[in-house]
Amino acid sequence: MDHLKSLIREVPDFPKPGINFYDITTLLKNPDGLRSTVDALAAEFEGEKIDSVIGVEARGFIFAPALAYHLGAGFVPVRKPRKLPSECAEISYDLEYGQDTLQIHRDAVGDGHRVIIADDLLATGGTARAVVDLVEQLGGTVVGLVFVVELSFLPGREKLTGYDVRSLIKYQS
Amino acid sequence: MDHLKSLIREVPDFPKPGINFYDITTLLKNPDGLRSTVDALAAEFEGEKIDSVIGVEARGFIFAPALAYHLGAGFVPVRKPRKLPSECAEISYDLEYGQDTLQIHRDAVGDGHRVIIADDLLATGGTARAVVDLVEQLGGTVVGLVFVVELSFLPGREKLTGYDVRSLIKYQS
Numbered sequence: 001m002d003h004l005k006s007l008i009r010e011v012p013d014f015p016k017p018g019i020n021f022y023d024i025t026t027l028l029k030n031p032d033g034l035r036s037t038v039d040a041l042a043a044e045f046e047g048e049k050i051d052s053v054i055g056v057e058a059r060g061f062i063f064a065p066a067l068a069y070h071l072g073a074g075f076v077p078v079r080k081p082r083k084l085p086s087e088c089a090e091i092s093y094d095l096e097y098g099q100d101t102l103q104i105h106r107d108a109v110g111d112g113h114r115v116i117i118a119d120d121l122l123a124t125g126g127t128a129r130a131v132v133d134l135v136e137q138l139g140g141t142v143v144g145l146v147f148v149v150e151l152s153f154l155p156g157r158e159k160l161t162g163y164d165v166r167s168l169i170k171y172q173s
Numbered sequence: 174m175d176h177l178k179s180l181i182r183e184v185p186d187f188p189k190p191g192i193n194f195y196d197i198t199t200l201l202k203n204p205d206g207l208r209s210t211v212d213a214l215a216a217e218f219e220g221e222k223i224d225s226v227i228g229v230e231a232r233g234f235i236f237a238p239a240l241a242y243h244l245g246a247g248f249v250p251v252r253k254p255r256k257l258p259s260e261c262a263e264i265s266y267d268l269e270y271g272q273d274t275l276q277i278h279r280d281a282v283g284d285g286h287r288v289i290i291a292d293d294l295l296a297t298g299g300t301a302r303a304v305v306d307l308v309e310q311l312g313g314t315v316v317g318l319v320f321v322v323e324l325s326f327l328p329g330r331e332k333l334t335g336y337d338v339r340s341l342i343k344y345q346s
Binding site for chain 1: 182184187188194196198201202203204206207208211224225230231232234235236238239241242245246247248249250252255256257258259278281
């Protein structure tokens with residue numbers, strides 16, 4: 001995955017001083033980078049029977065539908081409140097400062113549905129954990145979680161103990 | 174496209190009374206619906222040389238990357254202010270009430286780049302027109318615009334006169 005890593009741009013002090021932002025837009029705009037990333041995400045779960053791939057607004061929408069297409073699955077969006085028009089399940093979870101709430105359509109995941117959660121970034125794991133809980137609240141089974149980038153110096157995996165967590169590119173700092 | 178249309182859910186009075194919302198989440202969660210939609214979007218521009226497919230946060234992110242993959246192009250996001258980490262071009266445009274601003278990375282589209290703009294919905298055309306102007310500001314050429322759903326009772330196409338506008342599914346009311 002060194003080829004993919006070389007396409008990611010590091011932006012110091014974004015969104016605030018002291019944070020090193022790993023910018024995947026330089027990977028996405030490169031046709032071979034985009035193709036290789038989607039293919040590598042799909043390869044992680046090749047041959048598994050998957051009903052749905054879930055992506056969280058907004059950056060999770062970039063990879064989850066393409067991954068769903070390649071696995072022969074459907075795509076299910078998780079969104080901020082008041083965006084989804086039909087009956088929703090919801091979950092609130094703690095951020096560094098304050099709280100966030102996410103919603104999913106109740107009819108989007110059924111009993112025993114086999115689900116993958118896909119996102120661009122695994123950092124603290126708070127959002128991913130909230131989505132796991134939402135899926136299980138609806139009776140779904142989380143087959144695995146897959147991320148393009150993992151910040152392995154943050155405790156994201158600890159929040160996902162017992163789940164099959166994959167990532168294509170890891171940063172140690 | 175009657176098969177795709179049958180997978181779209183109509184939600185009356187969302188997001189406000191009197192509005193009939195065409196909900197594509199029921200199409201997206203259906204594996205065959207997702208696959209057929211992406212294939213049909215790609216078929217519109219098959220054989221064209223396309224450098225980038227542009228999608229606007231958040232729902233435009235659902236189709237544009239998958240379409241880019243199928244056309245052998247890159248994906249470029251257009252986002253709300255303060256989301257993109259590097260140097261941006263921006264545009265403000267009028268909404269029914271108030272204004273909205275969108276940004277794109279300056280290095281995402283180069284002189285003479287051939288670009289497609291993809292989104293789930295063509296309604297009034299305000300957002301699409303703003304993205305066309307952003308692309309041209311950076312020297313890019315808009316080869317076409319493609320939408321899953323077009324509300325043809327609204328004047329979206331009038332804002333895009335002179336451009337190649339495609340849509341898979343049309344609603345007359």
